[in-house]
Amino acid sequence: MTITGIDVSSYQPTDYSTAGHAFVFVKATEGTTYTNPRMAAQAKRARDAGCVVGFYHFLRPGSMTAQAEYFVEQAASIAGDVLWADWEDAGVSCADKDAFLAEVKRLRGATHRVGLYCNRDFWLNRDTTSGAGDALWIADYNGKPGKPGIKAVWKFHQYTDRPLDTSRAAFKDRAELRAWATRSTAPKPSAPAKATPKPSSTGSTTYTVKSGDTLSDVAARHGVTLSALLAANPSYKAHPNTVYPGARLALPAKAKASTSSTTYTVRPGDTLSAIAAKHGTTVARLAADNHISNPNVIRAGARLTIRK
Template identity: 30%
Template sequence: MKPILAITASLLSLTQALPSTLEQRAQPKGLDVSGYQPNINWSSVKANGAFFVYIKATEGTTYQNPSFSSQYSGATSVALVRGGYHFARPSSSSGAAQATYFLAHGGGWSADGRTLPGMLDLEYAPSGNTCYGLTPAAMVSWVRDFSDTYHAKTGRYPVIYTTTDWWKTCTGNSAAFGATNPLFIARYASAVGTLPAGWNYHTFWQFADSGVFPGDQDVFNGDLTGLKRLASG
């Protein structure tokens, strides 16, 4: 039998170890990367506490991330839950065309418990008209075209990545997708803040563009079981 002091010390040690373990399981950390992070030490990413990653696969219907395959296989090798994302170019082709291109070049989904549904990255245009020259109604139709095409071919609705400001400006703060598409909100602050219309909660939060992981810093709004459930469909 252990002396009382030894038992007390053991319990104290266990109690001190619990918070970090519970924090990881309650709010799994992750990252998203693109071709700007071509050489990633995935073992280090895993050791630093990552549980998931979104990797840029495509943009429009003409661009493929040249590092996608190596990034995806690297994430897989350290057992991260992973998925691909598509950077939308709504002025260049239809939502359906871009969803099809995305699916053909890394954006697919399978019910293996480790593949996240594809993500549609909606941001202000890198140049020119901030909303790609589309009216809010036309933008909502474009997003619906992409989303429905992806759903028809995978059985999953894509995650929508955006900021509240972009959503209000470019879709007129449409509430059309909250019931079907998980929300990946981007806001570099200490709190998520006001969400776009239609969503009562977010699924992922991008809270910084640099940190312990390469690329952007993300967190899942739930526990590890919930993250795996999302991957499983």
Template identity: 45%
Template sequence: MGTYGQDWSSYQSAAPDTSGLSFAFVKVTQGLTYTNPVWTDQRDHARAAGLVVGYYHYPEMGNAMAAEADRFLSLAQPQNGELVCLDWEGYDAENESVPKADQLSYKEAWLRYVKGKLPHNAVGLYCNADYWNNVDTTGYFQDFLWIATAGLPAGQPGVNADWLFHQYSDDGTDQDFCHLGSTAELRSWATAFAPPAGPAWPGEYLRLQTPMLHDGNVRTWQQQMHDRGWPLGVDGWYGQQSQTVCRQFQQEKGLTVDGIVGPATWAASWNDPVT
């Protein structure tokens, strides 16, 4: 019992096959200068397929932790229910000269710093069994642990730890397993970190129409968008200005761009990060 996913970087296509998958982790950044050139396409592809989406950063641990984390966060901007992860490994040229004690300090600091910036998202740690057993000394992984042990069966990472994800194959496309039993269960776990929801969707589609829609539901939504910083008057009339702001907001949040405040747009108006 469990669910399956993959982790994607520029080695994969902009739209990998999502058949049978429940989740996908997308590499966004490395160090202070590298950005995965297809990460936004991969993110949008995973969202469109209904996957639980995660984002990860590969560090170059000789750099200032906060500078790397801030750059990653400025790009990733996860929505509620999306995951964030540090890809903690140091076998490459950028990290091999960094003392293991400093690598450990980087890991501890990054997880705490990013969690402070994203208190309503699950923040976790990816590492292989060697790093977990021989470089880590604290057992600290914040909200979830993702262990890599290629060659062991899915769901048997071979470590004594409370893991959530297991990368069990890295043959071209990295294959991952989650011990939660369904996509819905994983999504429920991920969204549990979100802040309390705003008011429930009122059951009315707010749209531009004739005669023009005018009521308290429109006013409530306009007030929320105004409070988020959008240039929108609060008068209860769903006119051209409301439709324009709605469409721009939907575009920004990766929603269907139709200018209509339905359930998804209503929820995002309260729950998605302010950008």
């Protein structure tokens, strides 16, 4: 069994049909000045139909940091939605694309999958790093749904634009897709037990990357920050979104727990990820300590407890 989905923008109405589809990806923003005026209503339409939801940003030449910040602030996303970089402008380089993905991962990677959309020509002839974040969404209108003309691993194949842009996903059903998007536990076939990582001579342990892992996943699973994991594995600092199955990572020792804490008053324009980075903690820890159910929504004036 395979599943399909569509993507919509301001060119489509808010009452589009979701019949037969498991996911909907909505255009959110473009550059640093445009926001889809129908985004919120189009996303609600998808959620009401029980679809997995995602949002994409059309990359334009300019500051990738500014575009990433604009995207995550404007997108009507909640934790578990997929966030996409839409790479179609020839004025945006491969390095720009990678920088945007890295910044969105930094800002929202703890609560969202972050991936790349591009067409077959861009992937084969413009990309030089194979950087696609958590997933590749490839456009190739070859008349073969689910069989794009590339060798790279992909998660979504956009195979037609009639009557709407339609994609096939590499998931057996909606439940499996949602489990991937939200990083929740999904039933898996039994597998042989894996050996427990042995302590290294430096007091840390090592971890062998599995298919589907991201550095953010590995850090969260082992109770360390992404910055600490990157410090222990400096070769990944330039491309933190690119990690391959079989690679061995050094896991830094966990910081000793402390009961000391401080408070911080949220200011207009603050994001939980920026506050976490400023105080040397993680979004997940801030959310847990302050009972925040949606890390993307914080109110100016709120007082946050920050454990040291």
